[in-house]
Structure formats: C-alpha cells, structure tokens
Amino acid sequence: MNHRTVAVLAATVFSSVALAGCGGSSDDSSSGPVNLTYWAWAPGMDEVVALWNDANPDIQVTVKKQASGDDLVTKTITAAKAGNAPDLMQAEYQALPTLVSNDVLADISDQVAGAEDAFAPGLWQQVTLGTDAVYALPQDSGPLMFYYRADLFEEYGLTVPTTWDEFADTARALKETEPGKVLTTFSANDAGLFAGLAQQAGAQWWTTEGEQWKVAIDDEATGRVADFWGGLVAEGVIDNQPMYTPAWNNALNTGEQLAWVSAVWAPGTLTTAAPDTAGKWAMAPLPQWNAGENVTGSWGGSTTAVTNDARDKDAAAAFATWLNTDPEALTALVRAGGIYPAATAAQSGEALAEAPEFFANQPDFYVTAAEIAEGTAPAAWGPNTNVAYATFNDAFGEAARTRGDFRAALTTMQRATADDMTGHGFQVIE
Amino acid sequence: MTAPTTTAPRSGRRGGWLPTAVLFVGAAYCLLPVVWVVMAATKSGSELFSTFTFWPGTGFAGNLSDLSGYRDGVYWTWMANSALYAGLGALLSAAVSAVSGYALALYRFRGRETVFNVLLAGVLMPPVILAVPQYLLMAEVSLTDSHLSVLLPVILSPYGIYLARIYAAAAVPQDVVEAGRMDGAGEWRIFRTVALPMMLPGLVTIFLFQFVAIWNNFLLPYIMLSDDEKFPLTLGLFTLLNQGANTPALYTLVITGALLAIVPLIALFLFIQRFWSLDLLSGAVKS
Numbered sequence: 001m002n003h004r005t006v007a008v009l010a011a012t013v014f015s016s017v018a019l020a021g022c023g024g025s026s027d028d029s030s031s032g033p034v035n036l037t038y039w040a041w042a043p044g045m046d047e048v049v050a051l052w053n054d055a056n057p058d059i060q061v062t063v064k065k066q067a068s069g070d071d072l073v074t075k076t077i078t079a080a081k082a083g084n085a086p087d088l089m090q091a092e093y094q095a096l097p098t099l100v101s102n103d104v105l106a107d108i109s110d111q112v113a114g115a116e117d118a119f120a121p122g123l124w125q126q127v128t129l130g131t132d133a134v135y136a137l138p139q140d141s142g143p144l145m146f147y148y149r150a151d152l153f154e155e156y157g158l159t160v161p162t163t164w165d166e167f168a169d170t171a172r173a174l175k176e177t178e179p180g181k182v183l184t185t186f187s188a189n190d191a192g193l194f195a196g197l198a199q200q201a202g203a204q205w206w207t208t209e210g211e212q213w214k215v216a217i218d219d220e221a222t223g224r225v226a227d228f229w230g231g232l233v234a235e236g237v238i239d240n241q242p243m244y245t246p247a248w249n250n251a252l253n254t255g256e257q258l259a260w261v262s263a264v265w266a267p268g269t270l271t272t273a274a275p276d277t278a279g280k281w282a283m284a285p286l287p288q289w290n291a292g293e294n295v296t297g298s299w300g301g302s303t304t305a306v307t308n309d310a311r312d313k314d315a316a317a318a319f320a321t322w323l324n325t326d327p328e329a330l331t332a333l334v335r336a337g338g339i340y341p342a343a344t345a346a347q348s349g350e351a352l353a354e355a356p357e358f359f360a361n362q363p364d365f366y367v368t369a370a371e372i373a374e375g376t377a378p379a380a381w382g383p384n385t386n387v388a389y390a391t392f393n394d395a396f397g398e399a400a401r402t403r404g405d406f407r408a409a410l411t412t413m414q415r416a417t418a419d420d421m422t423g424h425g426f427q428v429i430e
Numbered sequence: 431m432t433a434p435t436t437t438a439p440r441s442g443r444r445g446g447w448l449p450t451a452v453l454f455v456g457a458a459y460c461l462l463p464v465v466w467v468v469m470a471a472t473k474s475g476s477e478l479f480s481t482f483t484f485w486p487g488t489g490f491a492g493n494l495s496d497l498s499g500y501r502d503g504v505y506w507t508w509m510a511n512s513a514l515y516a517g518l519g520a521l522l523s524a525a526v527s528a529v530s531g532y533a534l535a536l537y538r539f540r541g542r543e544t545v546f547n548v549l550l551a552g553v554l555m556p557p558v559i560l561a562v563p564q565y566l567l568m569a570e571v572s573l574t575d576s577h578l579s580v581l582l583p584v585i586l587s588p589y590g591i592y593l594a595r596i597y598a599a600a601a602v603p604q605d606v607v608e609a610g611r612m613d614g615a616g617e618w619r620i621f622r623t624v625a626l627p628m629m630l631p632g633l634v635t636i637f638l639f640q641f642v643a644i645w646n647n648f649l650l651p652y653i654m655l656s657d658d659e660k661f662p663l664t665l666g667l668f669t670l671l672n673q674g675a676n677t678p679a680l681y682t683l684v685i686t687g688a689l690l691a692i693v694p695l696i697a698l699f700l701f702i703q704r705f706w707s708l709d710l711l712s713g714a715v716k717s
Contacts, residue, residue, distance in 0.1 A: 037656075039656060041669070041672065041673055042673075043673055064656045064657050064658065065501075065658040065669060066656070066658075066669065067665075067668045067669040067671070067672035067673075068672045068673065069672050071652070075652065075653060078562055078565055078566075078653060079565075079569075079574075079656075081566070082565065082566050082569030082570075082574070083569065084569050084574055086656065246479045246483075249479040249480070250479060250480065253479070253480055272475055272476075272478075272479075272681070273479070275475070275476035275480065276476075276480065
C-alpha cells in the first residue's frame with residue numbers, strides 16, 4: 001500500500017505542479033570543513049564512514065540511515081524537487097535511470113576519471129547508462145549463481161547442471177526418483193531474479209537511440225527465458241510457489257526443495273531461511289545457455305551517487321571513489337556491511353578470504369564467486385523499472401499460479417511498461 | 431482491541447448459538463494475528479519459521495536484548511520519538527480542536543457554514559495526499575528533517591475539529607453560556623471554566639483518535655525525516671525490514687519491536703477508559 005501510494009503521489013504532484021526549488025544553502029564561499037550528508041541503507045555504513053572522517057578532517061560525511069527500496073527513490077526525488085536532496089546517496093542500479101531522468105544525479109565523469117578499470121565492464125555500463133557520463137560508482141553487486149544441496153544431490157545421484165538443458169533434465173530426473181521433492185521453484189514475487197536471468201540470456205530491456213527509448217522486454221532472449229521456466233512449471237517438474245514465504249523457508253529447511261538460483265548474497269538468506277541445513281549446501285556457476293560459456297546476470301546490488309544538490313561535488317565524488325575502490329574501505333564494507341564488493345580487486349581481498357560460515361564445507365566459495373562475477377552481463381535499465389517489476393509480479397504471478405502461458409505474461413509486461421512510458425511523455429519505440 | 435461479548439441466550443430461545451458462533455469467528459479473526467505476533471516475538475531466529483506457529487519459543491529475552499543492542503539502542507529513541515510526536519501532537523491537536531469546535535458550535539458569525547464545509551471536505555481528504563505538498567512547504571522554511579516538521583502538520587486535524595463541534599453543540603447548552611455572560615464572565619473564562627469541563631469526554635476521544643493516528647502514521651514522517659535518530663517507531667521498523675537485497679531482513683527484531691510498539695497503545699486505552707464511563711454517567715443524570 002505504501003509503495004503504491006508514494007509512487008502515485010509523486011507522479012501526480014510532479015507532473016502537475018511546477019515547483020520553485022529554493023536552493024537553501026548553496027554556500028561556496030565558506031572555509032572550514034565540507035559537511036556532506038549520505039543517505040544509505042547498508043548495515044554498518046557509519047563505521048566505514050568513520051574511517052574516512054578520521055583521515056579527512058576537511059571533508060566530513062554524515063550517514064543518515066534509510067530503508068532501501070523504491071520508496072527511497074521517490075523520497076529522494078521529492079527532496080530534490082525542494083532542493084533538499086542529500087549530497088550522496090546509495091542507489092540500486094535499476095533506480096539510476098529514474099533518478100537521472102528526474103535530474104537528481106550529477107554527472108561525475110570528470111571527478112572519477114580512471115575509476116572505470118576497477119570494475120567489471122557489465123557493472124560499469126550500468127552506471128554510465130551507456131553514455132559518456134558517469135552517474136554513480138558501483139558499490140556492491142549480486143552475480144547470479146546456482147545453489148544446491150550437495151548431500152541430497154549425491155544421495156539421489158544427480159549431477160550439477162552446467163547448462164539450462166541439463167538443469168531441466170535434473171529437474172525431471174529428481175521428479176522421477178523422488179516425486180515428493182522438487183529441484184526448485186519459479187517465484188513471481190521478485191522481478192529482480194527474472195531480470196538477472198534475462199540479462200544472462202542477453203536481454204536489453206531498455207536502450208536509448210537519440211531522444212527515443214527502445215523498450216524490448218519481450219525480446220528474443222527474454223522470451224527464451226520465459227519459455228524455459230514456463231515449460232518446466234507447466235510440466236510440473238518444478239514448483240510454482242513464491243519464495244521468501246514461511247512455506248518456502250520450510251521447503252528449503254526440510255530438503256523438499258533441493259536448489260535455489262540466487263545471487264552471491266544467498267548464504268545470508270539461507271542462514272535464516274534454512275537454519276538446519278548449514279554445511280549441506282554448495283554453490284556452482286549458473287547454468288549456461290551455451291555450454292562452456294561464463295555469463296551471469298545480476299540480482300540486487302547498489303551504487304554510490306552524487307546528487308545535483310551536493311554542495312561540493314568534488315569532495316562528494318572523492319569520498320565515493322574512496323568508499324568503492326580503496327582496499328581499506330572495501331574491507332570495512334565487507335566486514336561491517338556484509339556486502340559483496342563490485343570492485344574486482346576486492347572480490348579476492350582479505351575480507352573475503354574465508355567462505356561464509358554457512359558454506360564452511362566450500363572453502364573456495366569466494367574464489368568461485370569472483371570467477372563467476374567476471375562474466376557479469378551488462379544490464380539496461382529504464383526510467384520506469386518499478387512499473388515493469390510491478391507488472392511482472394501480477395502477470396507472471398498469475399501465469400505461475402495457473403501453470404499457464406508465460407509468453408503472454410511477458411507481452412503484458414512489455415505493453416504495460418511501454419504504455420506507461422508513452423503516458424509520461426517519453427518517445428518510445430518497440 | 432474489542433473482544434465481542436455475548437449475552438447469554440434467554441431460555442426458550444432457539445438458534446442463539448449462530449450469532450455466538452459468528453462472533454467467535456470474528457473474534458478469532460481479530461485476535462489470531464495478535465496471538466501470532468506475541469508467539470513469534472518469543473522465538474529466536476532459527477525457531478521463527480521452523481517451529482509450530484502458535485507455540486511459544488525460547489528466544490524472547492534474546493530478542494529483547496538484540497533489539498536494545500541494535501545500533502546502540504536506537505529502538506528506544508524511536509519509541510521516545512513516537513511518544514513525543516503522538517503525545518504532544520495529540521495534546522495540541524485536541525486543544526486546537528476544542529477552541530475551534532467550541533467557536534463553530536456556539537458563535538454565530540458570517541462564513542461559519544463555509545468554514546465548516548471546508549473542514550468537512552478536509553475530513554474526506556486522506557492525509558497522505560497532503561504529505562508531499564507539506565514537505566515542499568516545510569522545505570521553503572528549512573524545517574525538513576526536524577521534530578517540528580512532523581509535529582506541525584498533525585496539530586490541525588479536520589476530523590478532530592468536526593468531532594469537537596458536534597460534541598460541543600450537544601454537551602454545552604447555549605443557555606449556560608448566556609448565563610455566564612450575564613454574570614459578567616469574559617468569553618475566555620466561560621470557555622475555560624464552564625465549557626471545557628463539559629467537553630472533556632469528547633476531547634479525550636479526540637486525543638485518543640489523534641494519538642493512535644500519529645502513532646501509526648507512516649508517510650508523513652517518511653517524507654519529512656532523513657535522520658534515523660528522529661524516526662518514529664513505524665519508520666524505524668521499516669528500516670529494519672529493508673536493509674538492502676543482500677541483507678536478510680531482521681524479522682525477529684521487527685516482530686519483537688512491533689509487539690512492544692503496541693504496548694503503550696493498549697496501556698493508554700486502559701488508562702483512558704475511565705473518562706468514557708464518566709461520559710456515560712454525565713449523560714445519565716442530565717434530564
């Protein structure tokens with residue numbers, strides 16, 4: 001209810017009211033330390049920022065802890081309309097186009113020149129939106145992987161699938177030997193996972209051509225992903241129930257479901273969802289569409305962005321660069337915030353030398369993860385990702401529940417997204 | 431909060447079990463979620479989803495100390511903030527409603543009905559619609575992210591003024607006010623010493639309504655505040671739930687926090703009940 005209300009409110013107010021943004025305090029004359037505010041939700045961020053504040057007395061950063069999600073985007077846009085946005089903000093990759101099209105984020109390409117090499121190209125592309133500008137620095141990422149119950153795979157004589165064809169065969173084989181169990185579920189309550197799977201297949205949902213936006217949610221690659229999962233659901237060899245429910249937790253905890261396609265942060269979720277299964281899981285690369293490749297999509301992850309309201313953009317960009325590329329900062333972020341760093345070097349840093357506690361049986365967890373992360377596919381987000389996601393929940397939720405037509409659901413998603421953009425005055429081609 | 435009570439069916443009346451059964455179903459529907467919160471709050475993280483839903487766990491003390499320890503006890507700061515916003519806000523709101531409702535009920539002046547109709551329109555307008563414009567106004571005077579930014583908008587409550595007018599019209603007879611004037615009392619004195627005591631039960635109701643509304647308010651503080659030291663409980667619990675995709679939500683803390691958050695409300699209801707019985711009493715002696 002709150003999500004929708006906020007979104008609707010913001011849309012109504014901003015499309016109808018011309019606002020005089022009074023800048024407030026735009027002081028560029030002052031001497032003394034620069035004070036920056038930073039809206040972030042990562043746990044333990046204040047500890048990391050304290051390191052910076054100790055070392056940089058003339059640039060002092062204050063963290064204001066926020067709740068993550070779409071609502072924060074709306075809140076920041078509201079604040080920016082009043083000239084009140086924070087100097088720095090944590091923003092998810094898929095929120096960047098929305099923030100840029102509302103003129104919230106500053107282009108910091110001059111200030112962060114040279115930072116590009118620190119990140120995987122697929123991630124860097126997401127903060128430039130495919131332009132010459134740079135709107136944020138990648139902070140953490142969520143490369144997709146395949147998690148499975150190693151003990152049960154052995155017990156039932158299953159092999160770890162390396163391609164999606166093998167994945168389907170594994171699901172069928174399990175259903176045959178153990179009819180009461182399923183390999184995994186297709187969940188329609190988090191579009192982020194589906195988006196990640198589509199990226200792996202090569203989908204580019206939003207692209208720009210000059211002034212025009214091209215919306216291609218129902219492109220060839222995404223259609224392939226939808227057909228694949230729709231086929232398995234219709235066949236009945238995987239479940240169709242959503243994840244993150246008590247029933248799902250229970251299915252994982254009791255071994256009723258043997259696997260989970262998830263991101264690098266899955267160990268944290270499994271710790272609370274399936275506490276009795278510690279040490280029984282293993283992680284492998286995501287199954288591939290073409291054997292022998294190493295491509296994965298992303299689910300989650302966020303960036304550090306500098307806003308147009310920032311009093312000192314140079315100082316803000318300097319802090320953002322330190323936070324996301326400096327080894328000391330990243331080590332602290334991993335330890336205090338439990339994030340998976342976007343910076344390539346930090347993925348094999350000392351903070352990630354040991355496997356997560358839940359995966360103590362797989363000592364090379366993060367070595368494997370880093371190899372997988374190298375193959376992160378680029379993602380193309382649009383200014384109304386939230387609409388596409390909401391339509392996904394509705395259309396695919398219905399299709400999954402009835403074990404029905406996933407292609408039709410995808411078409412619905414395409415239509416709703418393109419129509420919404422047209423309605424907001426974007427020039428859209430399909 | 432209200433458990434339906436049923437009167438014992440009189441002897442000889444058939445079919446009395448049906449309404450009772452319906453009421454029992456209704457009661458269960460209302461109370462089960464409360465029971466769930468109470469039970470879930472006693473479970474540790476590993477018990478939460480793996481043990482029987484309506485059976486207490488063993489982790490209540492652990493949950494409490496985890497909650498108190500989270501970010502140096504910021505939860506109790508949220509609780510204090512909620513108490514400040516709801517307590518002071520409802521008090522001021524009841525005061526403003528009292529004077530406005532009294533004036534609208536007992537004074538005849540040009541535009542009285544217009545003012546009242548505008549207020550009625552305000553009653554129909556959901557407060558969430560106003561949150562964003564109010565934010566922009568607060569930004570104009572640089573008051574965003576302050577305690578005042580949450581307090582000021584809740585002081586003026588159209589619904590409270592509406593209730594106060596209705597109540598004042600019914601409880602304060604015009605004759606009593608006239609008598610006061612004859613005896614030479616000023617208008618303020620008449621309001622304070624004569625009308626106010628008569629309106630008290632109604633004002634208690636307004637206070638309680640506003641208190642609960644502000645205590646549960648989400649959108650206004652969400653838009654206004656960015657510093658989590660100033661958050662009320664609703665916002666604080668929301669940040670606990672949304673820590674980013676890579677961090678599992680702190681369910682046990684949120685559930686325990688939600689349970690503790692309703693305790694002051696229940697206490698307030700029990701404490702204030704005596705004012706309502708006073709209301710019934712004063713109605714009974716009037717001829």
